[in-house]
Amino acid sequence: MPNGTTAPPLFIQGLTVKYGSFVAVDNISFVVNPGEIYGLLGPNGAGKTSTLKTIIGLVQPASGRIEVFGKPISDEIAVKSMIGYVPEEVILMDSLTPREFLEFVASIRRLNADTVNTRLEKLVSAFQLREYFDTPIAALSKGNKQKVAIVAALMHEPRLLILDEPLIGLDAFSSKILKELLIFHASKGGAVIFSTHIMEVAERLCTRVGIINRGRMVGEGTVDGLRKLVKSAEGSLEEIFLKVTEQEAGVQEIVKALEA
Amino acid sequence: MNNSELWQLSKKVYREIVFQSVFSFRTGGLLPQSPKDVGKNIESIAKNVEFNVVLNKVMMAFFIGFMSGFTFFSGVLFKVDRELAAVCSVSTLLISILFIIVFMGIQVTTSFVSSRVTDILILLPFSRKDVSKILTMCFIRIFDIPLIAAVLIIPVAYGLSYGSISGALMVLWSVIITEVFALTISIALALSFYNKAVRGGGGSKLGILTRFFYMAIWIVPMFLMYMIFGFTTHIAEFVKSIAQSIPYALAPLYPFSLGFLASLATFQTYNPNITILSIASSLIYFVLAVYSSKWLMEKIVGIGLGSTAAGARVIAGKVFIKIEEPWLGIVKKDLRIASRSPSYFSMLIMPILQTIILTFSLSSVLRSTNLNQSTIPIEYIPFSLLIFPAISLLMILILPPMLLSIENVAYSYTGSLPLKRKTVIIAKILLTSIIYFISSLTMILLIAVMRSHLLTVFIVLNGILTLSAIASIIIETIFVSKILIQRLSSGNIYFKMIYYVLVAILFFLITMMPLIVYGMIVLFTQSGLLGMASLIIVSTIEFSIALLLLTKVK
Numbered sequence A: 001m002p003n004g005t006t007a008p009p010l011f012i013q014g015l016t017v018k019y020g021s022f023v024a025v026d027n028i029s030f031v032v033n034p035g036e037i038y039g040l041l042g043p044n045g046a047g048k049t050s051t052l053k054t055i056i057g058l059v060q061p062a063s064g065r066i067e068v069f070g071k072p073i074s075d076e077i078a079v080k081s082m083i084g085y086v087p088e089e090v091i092l093m094d095s096l097t098p099r100e101f102l103e104f105v106a107s108i109r110r111l112n113a114d115t116v117n118t119r120l121e122k123l124v125s126a127f128q129l130r131e132y133f134d135t136p137i138a139a140l141s142k143g144n145k146q147k148v149a150i151v152a153a154l155m156h157e158p159r160l161l162i163l164d165e166p167l168i169g170l171d172a173f174s175s176k177i178l179k180e181l182l183i184f185h186a187s188k189g190g191a192v193i194f195s196t197h198i199m200e201v202a203e204r205l206c207t208r209v210g211i212i213n214r215g216r217m218v219g220e221g222t223v224d225g226l227r228k229l230v231k232s233a234e235g236s237l238e239e240i241f242l243k244v245t246e247q248e249a250g251v252q253e254i255v256k257a258l259e260a
Numbered sequence B: 001m002n003n004s005e006l007w008q009l010s011k012k013v014y015r016e017i018v019f020q021s022v023f024s025f026r027t028g029g030l031l032p033q034s035p036k037d038v039g040k041n042i043e044s045i046a047k048n049v050e051f052n053v054v055l056n057k058v059m060m061a062f063f064i065g066f067m068s069g070f071t072f073f074s075g076v077l078f079k080v081d082r083e084l085a086a087v088c089s090v091s092t093l094l095i096s097i098l099f100i101i102v103f104m105g106i107q108v109t110t111s112f113v114s115s116r117v118t119d120i121l122i123l124l125p126f127s128r129k130d131v132s133k134i135l136t137m138c139f140i141r142i143f144d145i146p147l148i149a150a151v152l153i154i155p156v157a158y159g160l161s162y163g164s165i166s167g168a169l170m171v172l173w174s175v176i177i178t179e180v181f182a183l184t185i186s187i188a189l190a191l192s193f194y195n196k197a198v199r200g201g202g203g204s205k206l207g208i209l210t211r212f213f214y215m216a217i218w219i220v221p222m223f224l225m226y227m228i229f230g231f232t233t234h235i236a237e238f239v240k241s242i243a244q245s246i247p248y249a250l251a252p253l254y255p256f257s258l259g260f261l262a263s264l265a266t267f268q269t270y271n272p273n274i275t276i277l278s279i280a281s282s283l284i285y286f287v288l289a290v291y292s293s294k295w296l297m298e299k300i301v302g303i304g305l306g307s308t309a310a311g312a313r314v315i316a317g318k319v320f321i322k323i324e325e326p327w328l329g330i331v332k333k334d335l336r337i338a339s340r341s342p343s344y345f346s347m348l349i350m351p352i353l354q355t356i357i358l359t360f361s362l363s364s365v366l367r368s369t370n371l372n373q374s375t376i377p378i379e380y381i382p383f384s385l386l387i388f389p390a391i392s393l394l395m396i397l398i399l400p401p402m403l404l405s406i407e408n409v410a411y412s413y414t415g416s417l418p419l420k421r422k423t424v425i426i427a428k429i430l431l432t433s434i435i436y437f438i439s440s441l442t443m444i445l446l447i448a449v450m451r452s453h454l455l456t457v458f459i460v461l462n463g464i465l466t467l468s469a470i471a472s473i474i475i476e477t478i479f480v481s482k483i484l485i486q487r488l489s490s491g492n493i494y495f496k497m498i499y500y501v502l503v504a505i506l507f508f509l510i511t512m513m514p515l516i517v518y519g520m521i522v523l524f525t526q527s528g529l530l531g532m533a534s535l536i537i538v539s540t541i542e543f544s545i546a547l548l549l550l551t552k553v554k
């Protein structure tokens, strides 16, 4: 049980999310420990985004318990202060510029001006955002919008990072930077949970992965652990993924059908 | 593709633009949590939007008809100089048409200018010429009913009331010139707001100028409308006095030169100087109209070729952000978003303009009111005067739901911020109160200039009202943030205007309460002093309750 100083960055037990009568997430439990990069994998519509949105408080859970560093998510302000979040579909305030947007976010988070500006300077040059700093967000490309969201999420050095498919849309350089940042963040004892479709990334980056399918957790553990679980020690994460989500046979058939 | 096919197609594009005008800010994250509801809602929203747009247009047309009938026939009714009445009413109508078309069209034109529809059209197998044609047709569709209504109704109404065909033809010509001006201005404004939104950053001098112009477009016609509806004789007197003392100053000015021309064509009484001046300047306006229609076409075609979005890069300054207290951060953000959205912006300055107009009309009522020897008992005078600051507060009370709806912009991101509800509420209350104080001060200043003998009375009245005004702002904001906020669409606020108005009226009662108590006490006890005392007590109680509620908010 999470409590006090030993509380894990993220503790989820029996989480169920419903949209009307439709069950999007079905009784999921998992823990993300300090120093871990946890990958949430699953086919489209599996319930990854719903899970992440519930942690953030954007979606209300039907049942289950979620704690962030031992604090229940009902303690909204405390929990949100410890989190940095990059949404799946980045919709920011279009008429603001990145500068104005970041000023807003930093003011809400009550950040220290000196610390944040030093950090911001580094982040903005790392993600090559400098030249867009005063261009309205509406006029930015998809990738640049995403970078603004990433900078906003990293600006306050959150202890838990929640990223929903953060690499989609980033160019090679920026995605390399982000990956390095995540590894660095975890090495300092921070925690990361992110959803992804890119198997190689999950395989190289994640300490542990959880695979969900139709709202259920169908496999969880380190990539090695999962291999053992599906008894195909040679397989890549991609194969494991297809196996546990029961899509493996399907792929062969569909490809054959398409070739015919 | 032939033109009728293109015309059909333009209908689809037009619908899309109207739809976008309502969803110009995407809310994100707040869709109802059931897949069935999502589909249903979007469909019904789309129908609702179309219905609202048609309704708006019909209302505009009706309004134009009503106004022209009223203006022309009242000009005949009141025993003022008929020639002068013709000048006045034509000029007033022209400027009002200009205003109505620009104002009502601004939201849709903005999304027309910024629509991504052109991106889609370009991809389809159309020639560039066709795309431009479709967009021109679309643009015409935005204004169709009101444009046609103005062209038909105004000359006919003029012809009927003044019994002159040549006059009516002159009016027709003037209306067409005015419509061209109106369309040009609305596109120019839309482009200016769009450029502000896309190019962003601090306002350039030209941008600030445009916005001042926008405000002027607001003030002038509303001022004129108040004069038409309330004080037709006053306006006639006013113009008469100006026309007699400085007719040469009015004749070259739009819309008066067109008004003089209509009057000349109707009565054929020539004052050579004015005739020459007005004919010459009308010709200039005509040439100007021709040029602006050319400019208009160029812009529309430009939009078709996607040239508006080009060059939207801004040279960035130093990477350094200013950090404020959270509430100030919200206020700043709100002001930034509001100043870049025409509908938010107009709502924000509306209360102040309203106050100006109200004070003007009040001051002409007061001209006949001598406090010591009026027909109504002295005890009732403060009561009747209090109505004015109270009414201007009604406009203010539309602000809290509007400002709260800004919180829905990008909620799918901002929902992840550690933002206390209390901070949000306090920010909105502060911003609303600031607007309230600005409009109160405006009223006091105007009174000081125009009716200085009433200055102290007004300062006291405004002061007394302030407590219950702030109380209603606080209570309303808390209520809306608790109950209504998710229903408020962000973006085009005119779309959900009914919510705003209903809420404002409901909480207006809080402001009215002390007044009602005052009236009752004075009625029963005949004591103005007792009335005043109860007024102060009731508003103090309201204010304390509001503060108490505010401290209870988490």
Ligand SMILES: Nc1ncnc2c1ncn2[C@@H]1O[C@H](COP(=O)(O)OP(=O)(O)OP(=O)(O)O)[C@@H](O)[C@H]1O
Pocket: A019, A022, A024, A042, A043, A044, A045, A046, A047, A048, A049, A050, A051, A088, B031, B032, B033, B034, B035, B038
């Ligand atoms: N607001 C909503 N209303 C109704 N149903 C929703 C809503 N959001 C998501 N769903 C449904 O819930 C299920 C899970 O969606 P979710 O977005 O969590 O999937 P995901 O794993 O993130 O998928 P992807 O890989 O495509 O991003 C899907 O079937 C989706 O259709």
Ligand SMILES: [Mg+2]
Pocket: A048, A049, A050, A088, A164
């Ligand atoms: Mg997703």
